[in-house]
């Protein structure tokens with residue numbers, strides 16, 4: 001398992017934090033799988049109040065979906081699905097409330113809109129947070145407890161190869177000041193865990209990807225590096 005320990009300031013785009021070698025490797029070996037062709041294109045928004053919006057739009061577009069950033073309540077109509085990107089969940093929480101998106105988003109999630117949250121997006125979808133700010137709220141929907149910045153200060157950023165339920169080959173996962181899932185409710189399917197091994201330390205076995213009905217979340221950033229398989233899984237979920 002490769003271990004790239006880096007210190008990064010909050011809010012820096014995820015793509016820039018990944019080594020050029022990683023991008024080359026992933027880009028070369030696993031270009032985004034061929035686009036989902038013909039069938040009528042889905043519209044999958046990316047919540048664009050803060051975080052790494054562009055990378056998700058790029059991957060989703062590469063998979064044949066219509067995708068664009070969402071900043072206003074009026075833009076929430078006509079979505080088939082939504083991605084909540086990585087970024088900083090405390091800031092995202094404040095901004096969704098400031099932009100009057102909090103209640104509409106909660107209503108859409110309650111109504112069954114498929115939503116995929118990556119990193120801070122996972123935190124936004126969690127019903128419960130450990131190490132949240134005292135006033136931090138989430139949209140909720142996933143019956144999980146997430147621990148913010150769970151991997152510790154020494155490993156702000158690292159990369160690991162993970163088995164992922166439903167995918168034939170492991171996913172190269174990029175973690176950036178990531179949460180892990182500390183508890184899951186009965187209806188939650190675990191899709192990936194940190195593999196065992198010395199390098200994983202206390203993180204070994206921790207849950208880092210989950211699904212519950214139309215909601216999916218990963219602690220890591222699959223939008224980095226050109227591997228579209230996790231997004232494709234979400235697109236398939238939206239299509240159902």
Ligand code: GLN
Nearest residue numbers: 086087088089119120177
């Ligand atoms: N640590 C961030 C938070 O608590 C998440 C980091 C990320 O999305 N890359 O929101």
